[in-house]
Amino acid sequence: MIVMHGIRKRFDSVEVLKGVDYSVARGSVSCLIGPSGSGKSTLLRCVNGLQLADEGEVWVDGELIGLRVDGDHVVPLPEKEIADQRRHIGMVFQRFNLFPHMTALENVMAGPLRVSGAGRDDTRRLALALLDQVGLSARGDHYPNELSGGQQQRVAIARALAMRPKVMLFDEPTSALDPELVGEVLAVMRDLAAEGMTMIVVTHEMGFAREVADHVCFMDDGVIVEEGHPDTVLTNPRTARAREFLKRG
Numbered sequence: 514m515i516v517m518h519g520i521r522k523r524f525d526s527v528e529v530l531k532g533v534d535y536s537v538a539r540g541s542v543s544c545l546i547g548p549s550g551s552g553k554s555t556l557l558r559c560v561n562g563l564q565l566a567d568e569g570e571v572w573v574d575g576e577l578i579g580l581r582v583d584g585d586h587v588v589p590l591p592e593k594e595i596a597d598q599r600r601h602i603g604m605v606f607q608r609f610n611l612f613p614h615m616t617a618l619e620n621v622m623a624g625p626l627r628v629s630g631a632g633r634d635d636t637r638r639l640a641l642a643l644l645d646q647v648g649l650s651a652r653g654d655h656y657p658n659e660l661s662g663g664q665q666q667r668v669a670i671a672r673a674l675a676m677r678p679k680v681m682l683f684d685e686p687t688s689a690l691d692p693e694l695v696g697e698v699l700a701v702m703r704d705l706a707a708e709g710m711t712m713i714v715v716t717h718e719m720g721f722a723r724e725v726a727d728h729v730c731f732m733d734d735g736v737i738v739e740e741g742h743p744d745t746v747l748t749n750p751r752t753a754r755a756r757e758f759l760k761r762g
């Protein structure tokens with residue numbers, strides 16, 4: 514479960530997040546939509562500890578992210594402890610961010626080999642199973658530049674899953690893909706949703722919001738202005754503005 518209370522974030526003189534309250538139940542999939550610059554990516558970064566909110570709290574499965582309570586005060590965690598927390602919060606970006614000099618299999622193995630005591634053989638078995646899960650068992654020895662955008666994004670998802678995340682965050686995972694490749698990434702995300710993974714997906718894809726999400730949240734100018742079941746948010750005349758930010762499909 515992900516719970517955010519009163520999240521505020523300022524860059525210089527501009528307040529980008531203005532008191533966000535947002536919860537995603539365990540096993541739920543929430544689509545976060547809204548205009549460019551409304552603060553969606555900043556909010557995701559506050560959830561996985563890449564950024565610390567100026568005010569407010571983020572809880573992931575009962576763990577306070579980036580902070581600890583010290584007497585009457587809440588103080589930032591040391592960087593190393595934030596890094597430990599981040600390992601269990603999977604993040605997938607628009608531009609895949611794979612290591613270019615590593616094969617698909619090596620990309621998926623890299624995280625667990627770096628941080629856990631698991632042996633190379635066990636990690637290799639895990640990575641092969643994850644590549645199979647995302648439909649890429651025949652591509653393990655390919656380098657990123659030998660893979661399509663959709664395939665690279667599926668490797669990026671397998672790489673995040675290799676860290677056995679409690680939740681997965683996706684920042685526009687299909688927006689850098691040619692339209693014909695979007696479906697294959699959506700199919701992998703649908704499978705993850707069916708397995709009960711808790712997910713927040715920043716997206717402009719109507720198809721994703723309709724097919725996978727059980728919750729849609731519309732953010733505008735640093736606040737959440739509408740949220741609810743996709744059928745409500747995507748059909749209610751009051752929420753026509755939210756729909757403007759979704760591509761049909």
Ligand SMILES: Nc1ncnc2c1ncn2[C@@H]1O[C@H](COP(=O)(O)OP(=O)(O)OP(=O)(O)O)[C@@H](O)[C@H]1O
Pocket residue numbers: 524525529547548549550551552553554555556
């Ligand atoms: N590190 C930073 N330093 C200064 N300003 C920032 C920083 N990160 C984000 N911003 C600003 O915060 C605002 C919100 O950015 P953010 O990327 O969260 O929006 P977004 O809703 O994800 O937009 P998009 O849909 O275009 O990705 C923007 O005005 C952006 O320029």
